[in-house]
Amino acid sequence: MRVKQVAENLGISEHTIRYYDKAGLFPFVARDDNGYRDFSEDDLFWIEFIKCMRQTHMPVSQLKEVAELYDQGSATKSQRQAIFARHKENLLHQKALIEEGLATLENKFKILENE
Template identity: 75%
Template sequence: MRVKQVADNLGISEHTIRYYDKAGLFPFVARNKNGYRDFSEEDLYWIEFIKCMRQTHMPISKLKEIAELYHQGSSTKMKRRDIFLKHQKNLLEQKKLIDEALQVLDKKFELLESE
């Protein structure tokens, strides 16, 4: 599958896919005889994962590290797990802050409506 098809299927711009490729996030993506990226179905799952993690502000450097570790095999499973756990902890902390901010806003709305 070519970059345009991947972009259309996943709702990511072609520019973003190329940027991720240049950043080293797709070391495993095959190229056809003309040198064009040829994404497989499995590659699409990885790109969806990247999209999700980027939406939660996981740094590209961490995603690259995960890709490199994955490429090294199952012996790196615990290192990848540790990265995921740290990111999960950060997300839970952010969620707590967001929940607190929403509660404050709810109180403000109540006050505004009672004026």
């Protein structure tokens, strides 16, 4: 599958997919005889994962590290798990900050309603 088809299927711009490619996030994606990326169905799951992780502000550099580790095989499983565990902790911390901010805003709304 070509970049254009991937973009249409996943709702990601072609520019973004090419950016991810140049950033080294697709070391395991096959190329056709002309040197163009030929994305498989499995590759689409990886791109969806990238999209999700980018929405949670995982740096491209970390995603590149995960891609390179994945490309090296199952011996790197614990290293990938450690990266994901750190990101999960960051997300949980951000979630707590957001919940605190929402609670503060709710209190402010109550105060303003009584003015």
